[in-house]
Amino acid sequence: SAVISQKPSRDICQRGTSLTIQCQVDSQVTMMFWYRQQPGQSLTLIATANQGSEATYESGFVIDKFPISRPNLTFSTLTVSNMSPEDSSIYLCSVDYFSGQGRTDTQYFGPGTRLTVL
């Protein structure tokens, strides 16, 4: 299995500022994913982050608003830029875990970062 931690666990930010969320995995993983869960809604995939390449963004999400870094196989960051109250959400990172026998298909999630924008 994979153990994932996120920092910060929560934050309250002012409109127009930016916040960088960190995601750390206890093992090397090929693909990391960033999701957003708006209040009362389900999870929506923001982007897929591969080490050594540009992140792949889903429809409705752009790099200028959600820049992502993936410097190595255990770490990624998501920045929420120029925030507005509509960005208030829980942001979760996840990984698609590969065991020694290959892809397990099981997705592991971090505990999430609860962001409130005033």
Added chain:
Amino acid sequence: KQEVTQIPAALSVPEGENLVLNCSFTDSAIYNLQWFRQDPGKGLTSLLLIQSSQREQTSGRLNASLDKSSGRSTLYIAASQPGDSATYLCAVGSGTYKYIFGTGTRLKVLA
């Protein structure tokens, strides 16, 4: 475009009851389907994973079934306990490592 819906949106049952949570999806060409549990402040925990070639998976008191042709999956929880109280999410995988999540069922099991 794949859409995933879960019914009911919320459920409250007395302890000990057996219950069924439903998940439906619009595109039957799926790679797999996962059921997750979400607890406040703890992220998501994968409960059961069903590959597209499988009909069901079991883990303890949980049993998940998959009927691709009808676009349905059910999660059966036997002898429910207060500790089962959480939001349950189903997620459909397309094989490209991406998952489309359902709207969730908030379950409350009363002691």
